[in-house]
Amino acid sequence: MAKKTLKDLDVKGKKVLVRVDFNVPIKDGVVGNDNRITAALPTLNYILDNGGAVIAFSHLGKVKTEEDKVSKTLAPVAKVLAEKLGKPVKFVPVTRGPELEKAVAELKPGEILMFENTRFEDLDGKKESKNDPELGKYWASLGDLFVNDAFGTAHRAHASNVGIASNIKESAVGFLIEKEIKxxxxxxxxxxxxxxxxxxxxxxxxxxxxxxxxxxxxxxxxxxxxxxxxxxxxxxxxxxxxxxxxxxxxxxxxxxxxxxxxxxxxxxxxxxxxxxxxxxxxxxxxxxxxxxxxxxxxxxxxxxxxxxxxxxxxxxxxxxxxxxxxxxxxxxxxxxxxxxxxxxxxxxxxxxxxxxxxxxxxxxxxxxxxxxxxxxxxxxxxxxxxxxxxxxxxxxxxxx
Structure with missing residues (x-):
């Protein structure tokens, strides 16, 4: 395929932004079907095993009110991901700001953090799903490379996929999207x-x-x-x-x-x-x-x-x-x-x-x-x- 795939990137010593699809069912803080989390593991493990640091993020449902934030947090997903990876996943409960920037700055090769549901940004004028240019640029500034492995949202131009890819030097599709295209x-x-x-x-x-x-x-x-x-x-x-x-x-x-x-x-x-x-x-x-x-x-x-x-x-x-x-x-x-x-x-x-x-x-x-x-x-x-x-x-x- 004509697009760069994960193996075309040199991830060693780099901070890699990874858009995953963790839009999974959650009831009372417990993840139901975790197939989508499992499906992302090959991409995440490849980056971690090859000396990269991972900044993972996803959307979860639609967020229309402040109340939605309680049921649509990705915190329970981070716990399941840590169990599946067999290593800690630092969860950062925000989508931007000093707390996230500090966590990213402290991230070392082989480590992974995950930040909060990208749709939390939709409360303020649908910034994520309308591909707000400033938001895509901001998220791109957090990493060195970008990997899109969320096929479920690839048919939409959002700040978390198109926005980042347009504002970063090098990007690739992850193993999951590569398989879908193949x-x-x-x-x-x-x-x-x-x-x-x-x-x-x-x-x-x-x-x-x-x-x-x-x-x-x-x-x-x-x-x-x-x-x-x-x-x-x-x-x-x-x-x-x-x-x-x-x-x-x-x-x-x-x-x-x-x-x-x-x-x-x-x-x-x-x-x-x-x-x-x-x-x-x-x-x-x-x-x-x-x-x-x-x-x-x-x-x-x-x-x-x-x-x-x-x-x-x-x-x-x-x-x-x-x-x-x-x-x-x-x-x-x-x-x-x-x-x-x-x-x-x-x-x-x-x-x-x-x-x-x-x-x-x-x-x-x-x-x-x-x-x-x-x-x-x-x-x-x-x-x-x-x-x-x-x-x-x-x-x-x-x-x-």
Whole structure:
């Protein structure tokens, strides 16, 4: 890749600013899922082991009031990080000022400090998320080098990524972002073929750019989830009370036409699991997509669709999956997502990539995480990357 990566930097004796993604669930001061902390360890350990000092920082949720500061402090994260690194992490409970500057000045090679939630700066005019020039310059002044390893926010231009990178002599992406670019970028721009893309989720409007871009790149595109009903409506089928974006039916028609023109096989479900209410506690049945009655809503794909998609995956060399096939949080409507997840996980000799979000949550929850080549850590960022968009947090990094 054309951007500098961590191994392109000489970190010895340097103070390295590292933007990590520690936006983790915290309840009553206790960290829930710590996957994102674990994911940052290779980058942090590399810098520490090679004689650098680390100044780590992250956002955590949204901070709109002074009260939010109590529940959105990164102090509990610093404790978990120290346990995982097996060394002390000095936590500095501010985002700027003499206390932070003194702690940075005293930091020695091989040591790490972490400062407070970058979003605390948003209380005063959204300085962090609006990329306030003075703030980016200030944070850049605290270190010698900058490493961005927060893929989850790479699609946003914030003071803590673009702001710092624009004001420091040398910057690089960390191992996590490097891996994301290698897998997602490689899958879309230079895939081993056949490339099969599986897209689910609720709305076509959320995935227009992704579908459009993948129709230029993929050999097959499979559509499931709530957005399948907009496509079925575009084919003239009755969709009952299913989720439908009426204003996107013409768009769905044009995407079906584009697939034909490009010679891309666009596959839609042939059956659906339907119920009369959006609930796990009501009767449900499986019907053909030609037989969805008024008053019934589709909440999952049926078994015949799972078999159809399984067959379409045979021989695939690259598979990109983004979005569940149904309302997988409800056990009665999770079978489609489980079936597709299992089919991808069992493919032999294929590069299999999950583009973050709900499909990543589903794969982890269903115990298939280690069966995939790569599970993206960024929902919005991976979606924009799949669309072919430039990610500002990566674009701002020094060229090789």
């Amino acid at each position: 897998f997602i970028g490689g899958a879309v721009d230079n895939p081993e073929r056949p490339l099969v893309a599986i897209l689910g989720g609720a709305k076509v409007s959320d995935k227009i750019g992704v579908i459009d871009n993948l129709l230029e790149k993929a050999d097959k595109v499979i559509i499931g989830g709530g957005m399948m009903f907009t496509f079925l409506k575009a084919l003239g089928k009755n969709t009952g009370s299913s989720l439908l974006e009426a204003d996107k039916v013409d768009l769905a028609k044009s995407l079906i036409e584009k697939a034909k023109a490009k010679g891309v096989e666009l596959l839609l479900p042939v059956d659906a699991v339907v119920a009369q209410k959006f609930s796990n506690d009501v009767p449900f049945k499986t019907v053909s997509v030609d037989e969805i009655e008024d008053g019934w809503m589709g909440l999952d794909i049926g078994e015949k669709s799972v078999e159809l998609f399984k067959k379409a995956l045979e021989g695939a060399k690259t598979v990109v999956w983004n979005g569940p096939m149904g309302v997988f949080e409800m056990s009665n409507f999770a079978k489609g997502t489980i079936g597709v997840c299992k089919a991808i996980a069992e493919l032999k000799g294929a590069k299999t990539i999950i583009g973050g979000g709900d499909s990543a949550a589903a794969a982890i929850q269903l115990g298939f995480a280690d069966k995939f080549s790569h599970i993206s850590t960024g929902g919005g960022a991976s979606l924009e990357y799949l669309e072919g968009k430039v990610l500002p947090g990566v674009a701002a990094i020094s060229e090789k």
